[in-house]
Amino acid sequence: MKYTNATLILPxxxxxxxxxxxxxxxxxxxxxxxxxxxxxxxxxxxxxxDQRNEAIQMEYRSGAAIEALAEHYCLSVYAIRKIIYQK
Structure with a gap:
């Protein structure tokens, strides 16, 4: 957020x-x-x-294990599941 002097922009x-x-x-x-x-x-x-999540979903559909994805992306298994199962 940028501050501006009111006298410079307002009547x-x-x-x-x-x-x-x-x-x-x-x-x-x-x-x-x-x-x-x-x-x-x-x-x-x-x-x-969004790009990372899409890559995770593609890797999962290609057969990658959830635990391996969690390790690779430094996320919890729970976070990976949320990404995979999101609509």
Whole structure:
């Protein structure tokens, strides 16, 4: 999250109105719902996890044992099962 000086982007009238409620503090303005990015979308980590999970599912379908997959991907057997059986 980046902080921006309100006087640089807002009209003077709006800054004066905001100063009635908060002076010298920080104000968080959330993004609109349609502009909001989902978890990991900005960094690309979500895509990496999806690719890893797909690889795990393919290896399992090719005959790899759950325990071997857990060892290879440094995940618990429970986590591997969740990935394999997800819809």
């Amino acid at each position: 003077d009238e709006l800054v004066a109105e905001l100063q009635k409620y908060i002076q010298g503090g920080y104000l968080y303005v959330p993004a609109k719902e349609e502009k909001r990015k989902s978890w990991g979308e900005l960094s690309g980590y979500r895509k990496e996890l």
